């Protein structure tokens with residue numbers, strides 16, 4: 042299958058490949074072949090296998106960004122071939138879907154539903170459904186979708202279902218007016234997929250441009266919306282050389298967000314950030330600076346330049 046135009050552009054930008062690899066007999070024999078539909082019982086990849094696929098692909102994406110920065114096109118081609126051989130984004134998404142299984146921690150949107158529950162049982166809710174933009178959607182059947190409380194627009198670089206638009210959030214046209222904006226954006230396990238720390242910062246800033254004005258809301262609604270639901274692998278915040286919760290909070294506050302809820306599990310960190318102003322952009326830069334040392338730390342960073 043030839044990569045679509047959008048995909049080619051994405052590859053050129055040093056981001057994950059979306060072209061699917063022709064399935065060779067024997068190569069995926071022991072892995073769940075194809076994508077597991079969420080409505081039926083998903084085929085199982087061992088927990089260790091899913092973790093290893095995700096880690097390997099993240100590492101390759103990082104190396105690819107470095108090779109692009111160095112202008113080493115031979116290296117870029119070699120890394121792309123390695124990514125392709127591992128199954129590329131399709132294998133990554135398959136592994137991620139396995140991670141959403143109930144017995145592996147479940148779908149992260151269930152945490153969001155717990156947090157915003159008080160709003161849905163308040164008097165104000167009679168006003169109707171909220172508009173959600175789900176970036177990096179792998180399924181149309183997560184807990185949020187099943188709640189029926191949201192009108193959800195779903196996008197992903199590599200759509201897995203007809204209800205998911207194949208689109209790069211960074212290339213999504215900016216809304217022309219309030220009607221084209223959203224009350225909440227879900228960015229669950231997407232930011233860590235972006236290989237470059239500067240691009241991660243840009244992605245966070247960009248979310249503010251798709252959210253409605255906080256002036257639209259009052260009462261209980263204003264306690265939760267407009268907001269960003271952010272989920273990351275826990276070590277990105279708990280064990281990074283360059284990021285901890287204090288630093289993340291400072292970054293978010295500098296782009297106009299305030300933390301409303303947070304939760305840390307062994308695997309993941311979850312946050313609900315409420316947009317507090319109409320500002321776009323950040324009020325001070327955040328460089329890649331070591332804030333904790335130690336040989337067992339990881340290098341996850343978010344910067345605002």
Ligand SMILES: C[S@@+](CC[C@H](N)C(=O)[O-])C[C@H]1O[C@@H](n2cnc3c(N)ncnc32)[C@H](O)[C@@H]1O
Pocket residue numbers: 130134137138141149176177178179196197198199208209210211228229230231234235272
């Ligand atoms: C690990 S999956 C996360 C899936 C799901 N949201 C979850 O919480 O399990 C990351 C997804 O983010 C998507 N993604 C990454 N960057 C994106 C971008 N700029 N625009 C749209 N989707 C993106 C990838 O294609 C991938 O399917």
